[in-house]
Amino acid sequence: EAGVAQSPRYKIIEKRQSVAFWCNPISGHATLYWYQQILGQGPKLLIQFQNNGVVDDSQLPKDRFSAERLKGVDSTLKIQPAKLEDSAVYLCASSLVVRDAEAFFGQGTRLTVV
Amino acid sequence: QKEVEQDPGPLSVPEGAIVSLNCTYSNSAFQYFMWYRQYSRKGPELLMYTYSSGNKEDGRFTAQVDKSSKYISLFIRDSQPSDSATYLCAMQNTGGFKTIFGAGTRLFVKA
Numbered sequence: 001e002a003g004v005a006q007s008p009r010y011k012i013i014e015k016r017q018s019v020a021f022w023c024n025p026i027s028g029h030a031t032l033y034w035y036q037q038i039l040g041q042g043p044k045l046l047i048q049f050q051n052n053g054v055v056d057d058s059q060l061p062k063d064r065f066s067a068e069r070l071k072g073v074d075s076t077l078k079i080q081p082a083k084l085e086d087s088a089v090y091l092c093a094s095s096l097v098v099r100d101a102e103a104f105f106g107q108g109t110r111l112t113v114v
Numbered sequence: 115q116k117e118v119e120q121d122p123g124p125l126s127v128p129e130g131a132i133v134s135l136n137c138t139y140s141n142s143a144f145q146y147f148m149w150y151r152q153y154s155r156k157g158p159e160l161l162m163y164t165y166s167s168g169n170k171e172d173g174r175f176t177a178q179v180d181k182s183s184k185y186i187s188l189f190i191r192d193s194q195p196s197d198s199a200t201y202l203c204a205m206q207n208t209g210g211f212k213t214i215f216g217a218g219t220r221l222f223v224k225a
Contacts, residue, residue, distance in 0.1 A: 043202075055211050056212055105158045
């Protein structure tokens with residue numbers, strides 16, 4: 001079974017630039033999550049989709065972050081404009097159903113904003 | 115006060131030792147309790163999860179939940195150098211959808 005795929009693995013941008021991350025969840029998983037993991041901290045949920053609808057985006061900085069999940073499969077997370085404090089690993093995860101304690105994570109995209 | 119507290123370590127033990135990793139929490143609504151392992155530059159990997167109170171065993175790993183004390187533990191028996199990683203506890207309540215993670219404990223098992 002293929003895992004959660006994310007790209008790119010690494011990205012370095014200057015502050016005020018924009019960046020986009022892509023995620024392909026495990027086939028058949030209805031729920032998709034984007035997490036932000038700052039160095040030395042646990043993952044923090046940014047947004048959660050159930051199919052192509054948003055379940056929770058309460059911690060998404062909506063003035064600069066946006067995410068979409070077209071057709072209920074792949075998802076993209078965008079930051080525009082980036083700030084220094086956005087430097088983190090962005091993790092995508094998926095699970096079979098919305099209240100599933102078993103989430104599968106991708107390897108993440110390490111973003112450095114300089 | 116954070117909803118989930120976890121000692122960041124690092125914790126260094128010799129090979130073969132029994133390791134005890136712990137988290138405390140403040141939200142009594144949490145019902146699902148998970149332990150993830152995260153190797154350097156990798157995504158977290160679910161080790162095991164329990165629902166409500168009690169113990170759960172899987173090979174060398176045992177998870178315990180004490181809801182009365184709002185305290186959860188992960189025990190690793192016969193620890194191996196390959197167990198060296200960051201261990202994240204995570205919790206979820208049945209009323210909402212959000213999973214809250216602890217900061218993670220870095221574990222080093224020396225050969």
